[in-house]
Amino acid sequence: MIASPLEDIEAAALQLATADRIHLAERLLASLAKDDEILAAWQEEVERRSDAFDRGEIGAVDVDEAIAQTRARIATHRPA
Known part of the structure; x- marks a missing residue:
């Protein structure tokens, strides 16, 4: 099975340090809000x-x- 771009981004994001994942989550939530x-x-x-x-x-x-x-x-x- 070929990974989708979203799966690739998710996999890369999950490899980030905890503080970086928190920062990314905050930015994504802010983009929705x-x-x-x-x-x-x-x-x-x-x-x-x-x-x-x-x-x-x-x-x-x-x-x-x-x-x-x-x-x-x-x-x-x-x-x-």
Whole structure:
């Protein structure tokens, strides 16, 4: 099977250092959030989650662990 350009970009992005992946994700999200209403909603969600974390209502997961969990979920849902 030939990899699509998106798969090539994804594979390259996943090889980046953690800080670089975070920066890339922020840039990609920002490119989608051209609408002020969407940006405001994201900011509210970030604040809500931050406050919940500060109150001990939610925990945090190491970024590498989160990526591993996400990859495992994706792998179980891919068509054969």
